[in-house]
Amino acid sequence: MNINALLDLAKVQGATLATAESCTGGMIATALTDIPGSSAVVDRGFVTYSNAAKMQMLGVSAQTLKDFGAVSKETAREMAEGALRAAGTTFAVSVTGIAGPGGSEHKPEGRVCFGLAQSGAETLTELVDFGALxxxxxxxxxxxxxxxxxxxxxxRRTA
Known part of the structure; x- marks a missing residue:
């Protein structure tokens, strides 16, 4: 991953970025802001480890958390959309998962859900099972x- 290239592409486009993180605890925002000049595109990061924080800071629905759990594509979607709304950025990326140790039969260690919200476009979600690494x-x-x-x-925006 070339973070410099990512930031340069965002700068050229005039795009701004926000993060909404649970299991990564701010690692995405840190990776972005470790690069000098990143303040031109990185607006803010939300670390919402608890369900209460997800609801209070990002507007994740209590019903979504009840129905699907914190580790779900539905929660990742609402986290990304909430960060986009709160920050007013061009993009917001979210992550929520089970880093381990632990997990369950239905939500094993290494299962992580991602969301990517973009102004004027449908929110993308992905579920990745990295395994018990x-x-x-x-x-x-x-x-x-x-x-x-x-x-x-x-x-994709430049294509």
């Missing part, structure tokens, strides 16, 4: 996947 590797893989989603969305 261990907490650190799942979190890093989730960070990289979210950044790749952002880069792909920026590239």
């Amino acid at each position: 261990g907490r650190d590797k799942v979190r890093l893989a989730s960070r990289d996947h979210a950044l790749a989603m952002l880069q792909s969305a920026l590239e």
Whole structure:
């Protein structure tokens, strides 16, 4: 993942970015803001580890959390859309998952859901089962996947 290229593409387009993170705990925002000059495109990041934070900061519905759980494409969608709404950015990416250790039969360790909201376009969601790689590797893989989603969305905008 070339974060410099992602940021350069956003700058050229005049696009702005926000993140909404649960299992990554701010790793996506950190990766973006580690690059000098990223403030030209990175607006803010939300770390919403608890369900209460997801509801309060991003407007995730209590019913969605009850019906689908925090680790679901539905929650990832509402997180991304809530971040986009709150930040007023061009793009918002979200991540929620089970980094481990632990998990269950229905939501195993390494299952991560992503959302990508864009002004004027339908929100994309993805579910990735990274497997029981261990907490650190799942979190890093989730960070990289979210950044790749952002880069792909920026590239589609220029196509």
